[in-house]
Each structure stands twice: as structure tokens, then as C-alpha cells.
Amino acid sequence: MKKYTVLFFLLLVTIGATGQTNKKLKTNSTKENLTEYRQIFWNNLPKRVNWTTDYEGIFSDAEEEKLNNLISNFEKETSMEIAIVTIDTIKVAKENFDDLSLHIAKTWAVGKKGKDNGILIGFSKEYRKIRIELGDGTIKILSEKETKEIIENNFIPEFLKGSYYQGILNGTTKLMEVLRMKIKQ
Structure with a gap:
């Protein structure tokens, strides 16, 4: 029984750590995407259509x-x-x-x-x-x-x-x- 409890605990820790890493990567990716979008907008400003x-x-x-x-x-x-x-x-x-x-x-x-x-x-x-x-x-x-x-x-x-x-x-x-x-x- 102890053996299964320890394995279950290790499984939870592993899943939790993996989830946090993916979340962090996703956040950085979103920030990088926003920075990239802003640079693209800067480099390719749409033409002014009206005043x-x-x-x-x-x-x-x-x-x-x-x-x-x-x-x-x-x-x-x-x-x-x-x-x-x-x-x-x-x-x-x-x-x-x-x-x-x-x-x-x-x-x-x-x-x-x-x-x-x-x-x-x-x-x-x-x-x-x-x-x-x-x-x-x-x-x-x-x-x-x-x-x-x-x-x-x-x-x-x-x-x-x-x-x-x-x-x-x-x-x-x-x-x-x-x-x-x-x-x-």
C-alpha cells in the first residue's frame, strides 16, 4: 500500500511540475508573439485611408x-x-x-x-x-x-x-x- 502511495505522490509531483513548465512556456510564447506582432505592425504600417x-x-x-x-x-x-x-x-x-x-x-x-x-x-x-x-x-x-x-x-x-x-x-x-x-x- 505504501508503495502505491509513494508512486501516486511521485506521479502528482511529475504532472504538477510538467503543467507548470508548459504554462510558463505558453506565457513566454504569448509575450514573444505580442512582441513579434508589434514589430510587424511597426514595419508594415497600414496606409492612412482618411484623416x-x-x-x-x-x-x-x-x-x-x-x-x-x-x-x-x-x-x-x-x-x-x-x-x-x-x-x-x-x-x-x-x-x-x-x-x-x-x-x-x-x-x-x-x-x-x-x-x-x-x-x-x-x-x-x-x-x-x-x-x-x-x-x-x-x-x-x-x-x-x-x-x-x-x-x-x-x-x-x-x-x-x-x-x-x-x-x-x-x-x-x-x-x-x-x-x-x-x-x-
Whole structure:
């Protein structure tokens, strides 16, 4: 009887150890797959189809259309281009969010060639991060201090209420208002 108890105990220990090893391997494999997916996304960014790219699925179709129309009208009026991209946690690690925003702005070539007058608004609801990338031509018109104030006063208050579309709309509208005023000066 003791012999069977010892064998049974050894069998349980062996199964338990094997199960833990497989679980650990599976976890590492998942992390490696996510890292690989993020690298593939970085290397093969999809082309921008419109002014708004919503990878997080935050906006309704009507909201996205309203943002696209607002930006399109602004671009026709000023020649300045604004792109909005929401970035989910699958696409980037939190610590690389700013780098990806800049990479998207450069890859999508937001702004007119030779004028470098683009703006990319990168946002992640899940990471609670927003980044505004300004083209070299736009930096001459809009300072980083002004951009920071627009984020704090126009984007963030609505985000804190969970109104992400309204925050993006308010902030984008304020950016356009400030740029129009500065262009006229």
C-alpha cells in the first residue's frame, strides 16, 4: 500500500511540475508573439485611408465621418493636414507609445511636402496617453507650450469624463482655432 502511495505522490509531483513548465512556456510564447506582432505592425504600417484612423474602436462611424469632414475642410482652407489615430495596446507597449506616434506621423507623411505642416494626434484610451506630433513647419506656428495647454484644457477634461470623442473633437477644434488665428497674424 505504501508503495502505491509513494508512486501516486511521485506521479502528482511529475504532472504538477510538467503543467507548470508548459504554462510558463505558453506565457513566454504569448509575450514573444505580442512582441513579434508589434514589430510587424511597426514595419508594415497600414496606409492612412482618411484623416481619422481608429484602431481602438472608440468612435462611431458618424463621429469618425464628422472628424474627417472637419479636418478635410480645415485642410482645404489652410493646406495644413491633421491626422488622428487611436492606438490600442495590442499595437504598442506603453513605453513605446510616443515613438510609435512619431513613426506613424513620419510614415504617413502628414503635412504637405515641402511645407511640413502636419499634425498627428495619437491617443490611447487604454494607456491614458495622448501625443501631438507637429511637423517642422507647424512648430514654427504653434509652440509646444501652446500644444500642452490645448491638451490639458481641451482634450483631457472630456477624457476624464469618459467622453473620448468629445475630447478629440474639442481639442482638434481648438488646435484649428489657434492655428487659424496664428496664420492670419
